[in-house]
Structures are given as C-alpha cells and as structure tokens.
Amino acid sequence: MKKLLLLSTGGTIASVASDSGLIPRESGEGLIKMLGQLPYEIEVRDILQLDSSNIQPEEWKFIAKQIYDLRKNYDGIVVSHGTDTMAYTASMLSFMLQGIDLPVVLTGSQVPINVVLSDAPDNLRLAFAAAATCHPGIYLAFSEKVMLGCRSVKVRTTNFDAFESVNVPPVATVTSDGLVFESQQLNFPHANQCTLNTEIDPHVSLVKLFPGFDPKLLFAMVEMGCKGIVIEGYGLGGMNYIRRNMVGAIGELIKNGIPVIATSQCLYERSDLTKYEVGREALLKGAISAHDMTSESTITKLMWALGQKMNVHQVADFFKHNIVGEVSL
Numbered sequence: 001m002k003k004l005l006l007l008s009t010g011g012t013i014a015s016v017a018s019d020s021g022l023i024p025r026e027s028g029e030g031l032i033k034m035l036g037q038l039p040y041e042i043e044v045r046d047i048l049q050l051d052s053s054n055i056q057p058e059e060w061k062f063i064a065k066q067i068y069d070l071r072k073n074y075d076g077i078v079v080s081h082g083t084d085t086m087a088y089t090a091s092m093l094s095f096m097l098q099g100i101d102l103p104v105v106l107t108g109s110q111v112p113i114n115v116v117l118s119d120a121p122d123n124l125r126l127a128f129a130a131a132a133t134c135h136p137g138i139y140l141a142f143s144e145k146v147m148l149g150c151r152s153v154k155v156r157t158t159n160f161d162a163f164e165s166v167n168v169p170p171v172a173t174v175t176s177d178g179l180v181f182e183s184q185q186l187n188f189p190h191a192n193q194c195t196l197n198t199e200i201d202p203h204v205s206l207v208k209l210f211p212g213f214d215p216k217l218l219f220a221m222v223e224m225g226c227k228g229i230v231i232e233g234y235g236l237g238g239m240n241y242i243r244r245n246m247v248g249a250i251g252e253l254i255k256n257g258i259p260v261i262a263t264s265q266c267l268y269e270r271s272d273l274t275k276y277e278v279g280r281e282a283l284l285k286g287a288i289s290a291h292d293m294t295s296e297s298t299i300t301k302l303m304w305a306l307g308q309k310m311n312v313h314q315v316a317d318f319f320k321h322n323i324v325g326e327v328s329l
C-alpha cells in the first residue's frame, strides 16, 4: 500500500462559516475523515491554516522545506491549499524543489468540505490517486484533471472546473477507466536529485498594459526597490511606443540592469515579439520573452532567478531554458 502524506495549509477546502466570513479552521484529519476508506496509508500534518490570499513568499519557503524534509518517508505528498493562489504556489514549488523525487500534488476546493455538495472530497481523492501514481513532479489536481503545477491557472472564481492547464494538455484526467494519463509525463534528466533552493527575491512587479499606461510608473517602481518587471503586453506581446514610449522605457530599464520579461495578456498560446514591429523593437531593446509561460510561472521564475543573484543577462539566458516543464521552446 502506498504511503502518502497530507500537508494541510487551509483554504476554502478547510473553511468553516464565521461571523467574519469563511475562515480555514478544519484540520487535515478532519478532511481525511470525510473521504471514507482509501487504499492508501495516509499521514497528516497541519502546517498552516491560511486563506491562500495570505500565502506569500514566506509560506512558499516554509511549504517547500516541509516537503523537502519529509519526502523520504513517503511515496507521494498531497498539499491542501486555497485555490486563489494555488497556481502561484505550485509554480514556485516547481522552481524551489527542482529534481523533486516524488509526486507532490496540490489541491483544494471551491466549497468547504463540510458542505453536502462540496467538490472537496472528489478533489482530494483525485489528489491522492495522483500522488500514488504520477511520476515525480509538482502537480495541481482539480475537477477531474491533473495538471503540471507550473502550467496551471485559476480561470473561474466559483465554478468547480476552476483550473486549466494552459498551453499543454493536462497530465491526466478522470474517466470511467480511472486516472488516464494523456500526455508524456515529465521525466527530467535531473529527476531524483532533488534540491531545495528557496532563495528568491520577491521585489518584482507584474504589470498589465492598457492603452494610456504611463511608462514613467515603471521607473517609480524601480525607485521603490523593484528589481525585475513582467509586462503583460497585447496579443503576441506588443507594446506602444508613440506618445507613451513603453519600448524606450524598457530599453532604459534594461540598461540599468532591470530585467523586463514580456508576456501576453492573452491566457492561451505563446507570446512572440518577433512578429510585429511593436514587439520586435522591444526585443531589440533587450526585453526577455516569456514564450508560452503562464504569468504565475513567469513571475515566480523571475523571483527565483533574482534570488540566485542573476544579472540581467543571466536572467535572459535562464528564460531561454525550460527548467521544470514551464515553457515550450
């Protein structure tokens, strides 16, 4: 029988009603009790009790360390987590725990587990099944899909089908035959040499461009300590240069050692700065392409790169590499 660990961190899945709204108070044991008999040996640790809106870099480091320290005793780990920032946590854990040597599966729910028609029991069962059968890696399991953590995005606020695997198919889906693996599972050459590296620099910004945005604000961010910027441009990644010169501003920033990553505000498909004049000009100035990465993966990859003390050229080179399955090049 596979030995699995549940690390509970809070979220709606563990929430109960209170005068001030839903608050995460249910224990991991409480979650497991609602599932009935499962064909796994499960141990539980309550490590946090937070709504995931409160999960930040300090918690990422803590969760990563828990996984790293405890992993040798288990065949797989499930992390119950709020849905709101789960894709960020999944992405950051992927970078912090490169070469992870067992499956780690994040899950949560849209409705608390103590509500009759909650999606929590199904999501938890799916996460345990994934933790028992997937290749080593960081995954997110939700609503009958198991996705690579660094490719998942929360796309719905209330619907049970809240997450999507963006730009790659889900790793597995639930069918009447059980968990069916759809795509090539990850098998990175460095698998089984798990490292814990939680050095990150969260002094970064994620800017969604809109017509009228004043590029001077980018310099204000840098003055306030921002060390790197992700810009969600239009479509394939285009940015304006007439009147408000985003392209010129990007050139200035890069000259001053601030990496600028260009991505798209479209959820699906890649950004490609080579296609239009408006993108190519930014590329010439040194903008770094995020290709088809999610914004969650892009911002966490940037934080991790800066945490490794990479300079702007090293960051540019780092973004040309697929580290944990986050990008198709």
Ligand SMILES: NC(=O)C[C@H](N)C(=O)O
Binding pocket: 010, 011, 012, 013, 050, 051, 052, 053, 081, 082, 083, 084, 085, 108, 109, 110, 111
């Ligand atoms: N469905 C949820 O889990 C939402 C909740 N606010 C959280 O992220 O913790």
